[in-house]
Amino acid sequence: MTTLHMVNKSPFEKNAMQSALGHALKGDAVLLFEDGVYGALKGTTVASELGRIAGEVKVYVLGPDLTARGLGGDGRIADSVTVVDYNGFVDLVTTHQRTQAWL
Amino acid sequence: MSNIKKFLYLNRKAPYGSIYALESLEVVLIGAAFDQQVSLAFIDDGVFQLAKGQDTKSLGVKNFSPTFRALGDYGVTKLYVEQESLSERGLTAADLMPITYEDENDGFAEKPSINVVSRSELAGIMREQDVILSF
Numbered sequence: 001m002t003t004l005h006m007v008n009k010s011p012f013e014k015n016a017m018q019s020a021l022g023h024a025l026k027g028d029a030v031l032l033f034e035d036g037v038y039g040a041l042k043g044t045t046v047a048s049e050l051g052r053i054a055g056e057v058k059v060y061v062l063g064p065d066l067t068a069r070g071l072g073g074d075g076r077i078a079d080s081v082t083v084v085d086y087n088g089f090v091d092l093v094t095t096h097q098r099t100q101a102w103l
Numbered sequence: 104m105s106n107i108k109k110f111l112y113l114n115r116k117a118p119y120g121s122i123y124a125l126e127s128l129e130v131v132l133i134g135a136a137f138d139q140q141v142s143l144a145f146i147d148d149g150v151f152q153l154a155k156g157q158d159t160k161s162l163g164v165k166n167f168s169p170t171f172r173a174l175g176d177y178g179v180t181k182l183y184v185e186q187e188s189l190s191e192r193g194l195t196a197a198d199l200m201p202i203t204y205e206d207e208n209d210g211f212a213e214k215p216s217i218n219v220v221s222r223s224e225l226a227g228i229m230r231e232q233d234v235i236l237s238f
Contacts, residue, residue, distance in 0.1 A: 008120070009120075010117050010120065010148050012147065012148050012191065012192065013116075013117075013147070013148050034119070034120050035117050035119070035120030035121075035148075038117065038148070038151065038192070041192065041193045042193055043193030044191065044192050044193040045191045045192075047193070064161035064162060065119075065162070067158050067159075067161060068119055068157060068158060068159040068161070068162045068164075068166070069117070069118065069119065069151060069154060069157060070154035070155055070156040070157040070158070070168075070198075070200075071154065072156070072158070073156065
């Protein structure tokens, strides 16, 4: 009975990602999309939040939203984060019992 | 007495997630027609507006980032980027797109428009302005 937590706000402007990560349980997934993709960047002041839940909660980021923002190149994303395309987005929705939007 | 005022456009929002960044650029281009002294500042998530290599084809929205390169032709030659905002986001000046202008007072030499400044320097720049428009 796992949940897909969806985050579309920049973690530098809103605390949606921090709150989603704080409420995600073992086996849940978090998808970063739209301005949420900034939360997947390496070397930021919020990157440590991703490391803290790695192993318990899988974090994904939507590739087209990275590419639009000039962040699609190699090595920009934290190692614990997996890039998905729109088909991967749909797969995540279908493999979890519910989605929860962190607006 | 001069009627020319110093305008600073203060950009604090990431592109594409909201309309602020695009609207700011539109207003800058309109305002540039009025012969005022215009500069732009990018702080907080605003620094993401200048990230190089933006490609919005798969999103179906306009990639407006190349428009920043036209600002020089409108006499807008000062784009201040805050160093602290870059660092907090894991970015350096090398992650920003090159933006230049031709200096008509120096044989039209091509010069960089982007100036990376510290938070305290930017605070000083803000204090020099007549008008600050926030986006």
